[in-house]
Amino acid sequence: MKQLRTIFTIIILLAFVALGVLFALQNKQAVPLDLLVFSFPPRSLALWILLALAIGGLGGLLVSWAYLLRSRAALGATRRQLAHSRTELEQLRAGEKSVSNSVETSAGLKAIE
Numbered sequence: 633m634k635q636l637r638t639i640f641t642i643i644i645l646l647a648f649v650a651l652g653v654l655f656a657l658q659n660k661q662a663v664p665l666d667l668l669v670f671s672f673p674p675r676s677l678a679l680w681i682l683l684a685l686a687i688g689g690l691g692g693l694l695v696s697w698a699y700l701l702r703s704r705a706a707l708g709a710t711r712r713q714l715a716h717s718r719t720e721l722e723q724l725r726a727g728e729k730s731v732s733n734s735v736e737t738s739a740g741l742k743a744i745e
Contacts, residue, residue, distance in 0.1 A: 652682060 655678050662674035 656682070 659678040663677045664674040665672040
């Protein structure tokens with residue numbers, strides 16, 4: 633199953649590379665890029681579009697990574713709180729047993745008298 637997944641991933645990756653090459657070959661026009669502060673010399677339209685796609689993908693990965701770190705930190709805090717609650721519950725249950733045993737013992741002594 634793992635080999636099938638690897639082969640499928642490689643096929644998908646090769647298809648995207650082939651599409652990128654075809655896209656670059658079809659869009660050879662030189663287009664200057666003028667941002668508010670920077671002006672870049674004319675390059676092929678495919679280069680600018682693929683660069684924007686790559687920057688957007690990296691930005692998405694960074695945002696996802698930050699969200700993942702935040703979620704893991706929250707999960708760790710929740711697990712610590714759960715462990716603390718379980719410990720407290722066990723202590724309370726142990727306290728209940730000792731209190732009920734002492735109540736039963738004192739009730740038994742009063743019944744004997």
